[in-house]
Amino acid sequence: MTETIQRHFIQQIIDADIESGKWGPPGDRSVITTRFPPEPNGYLHIGHAKAIHISHGIAREYGGKFNLRFDDTNPAKEEVEFVESIKRDLQWLGTKWDGEVCFASDYFGQMYDWAVELIEKELAYVDESTPEQIREMRGKVGEAGTDSPFRDRPISESVDLFAKMKSGEIENGKMVLRAKIGMDNTNLNMRDPVMYRVVNTPHHRTGDQWHIYPMYDWAHGLEDSIEGVTHSLCSLEFQDHRPLYDWFIDAINQGRSGDNKIHHPQQIEFSRLAISYTNMSKRYMRQLVEENRVDGWDDPRMITLASFRRRGYTPESIKDFVTGVGVTKFNAMTDMGRLEGALRDDLNKRAPRRMAVLDPVKLIITNWGDGGDVDRIEQMDAINNPEDDTAGTRQIPFGKELWIERADFMIDPPKKFFRLGVGREVRLRCGYWVKCHDFKQDGDGNITEVHCTYDPNTRGGNNPPPDEEGKVRKVKGTIHWVDAHDCIDAEVRLFDRLYKTEKPGKETGDHLDDLNEDSLEIRTGCKLEKTFQSVTPDEPQWPDGIRRFQFERTGYFCIDKDSADAKMVLNRTATLRDSWAKKHHK
């Protein structure tokens, strides 16, 4: 059987480029250069992870280069905090950029010179119209715009005014530099687009050195060109900008020849990531943070990379997920469940097992003290991870009184309920088999105690020996537990989706209308096995330092940054799949 390696459409374009020698000697793969160009105006989210993965993956695959470049062309919205968080997130993902971090602001001088060149070639002019007038003159879809009265001003006048804009003599909004392309273009982006505007705001890197800042369309292709990017990969909404991207580079190259021509990268667009029950809008996220509807940019319910990290997601699972969604031009809606699936796949293999009771009820073994040793504590062997032979074992205490999960006992259980009820027997994971004979309730009918007897022949969860007739007693269910006198109290945070609709904000236009008010449940008084914190030398370490566990039968958890020695705080990363619950919700 021949294995066909599937190539997505961008890889196919690059394969063809390499064969034809478009960027260098035919067959030379190392010329391929990509970049990730975030604006430092917010935190990276899972959608960025897709973009990073595509561009970075291509550079690595071809043995080329991958740049991290901050597109810091708007000082009004950008902050150093975001530069730092973006670098941190990239490092967490395991994405290594080549060379030094790049900044668009490092190219401001070069861009300015090129802009002057365009003015001198009569391809750009300074416009003193107001923003409103410019919008008016741009026209509408389907009808042509009108020329600005400043469109044909003398070159020298534009050169002088542009210099004044640069030196800070002009107020915000009074003047812009525009490209002279044509006001009747069917593509509105091409109707004499603004190249520079005046922004008299200090820049987080260049301070007050500049008073004009380049617009995205003018800047982006030049940044790519300067860095020798071959394939400038971006999302679908930039398709209409590609003609402009090309126009600006062609305009600079107009009148140049040979080696004087600047490098002309190729922009290719792919569809951005969309996940049900979330919204990738930075504006929405910012609003949630600023209005304190969540606990900061790394609130575990958000979809920033920082929030996934805090919630306990692994970088590997995020990479697996974005790999799985593929690279196309189709506006796909990816099911949230796929992300959880990728997480479970990874954590199932790696997360050490522990026992924890989230909603505790006391279980009392009434025959425990029959030999007069009521306070006896036995140490039970427990396998740290059945999926990982190298993870070793640990010992956990077992005594007369245990905590079990409230949901594991029913007064009047249905036939298929494989847990406790009066007259039913279950296996306590790594412990003994216990049979229930009684229970206690408080005045409100809540269960307060479950009374059982244990079978000494079933230690360590093993099956008891066959009876005289050779029949082996069996038990259908296994439940988890924690020794009541030797355990740790903890706060556990359970998360549900932040939004209750598939496309937040779609219906009313305001995403806040779709906010799930019950997205956070804080449980206190949860009981963790005493040994939960002690990592045995056999157990794997997490490279990012986040401690992750599987609490058997309840899900994956990690230690939150709010934890202190006196108060343990855990986040539930994800539940385990639960076919029992699924069946009974129907």
Add this chain to the structure above:
RNA sequence: GAGGGAUUAGUGUAAUGGUAGCACGAGGGUUUCUGAUACCCUUAGUAAGAGUUCAAAUCUCUUAUCCCUUACCA
């Protein structure tokens, strides 16, 4: 009312004129000291119509639907 993209099982994604596959989901089963995991089985698709061709998911045309574009944001 313009321009630019897109449309393949429920979802996502392959097949680039020559057998429509894969993954997830869903349903069922086996195994099991986690109702987890693992394994097995089942499930269902080329948006509609026309044309070119020996042959069309693939090329052409028409229609439908969805997304993007009317910032001195990126």
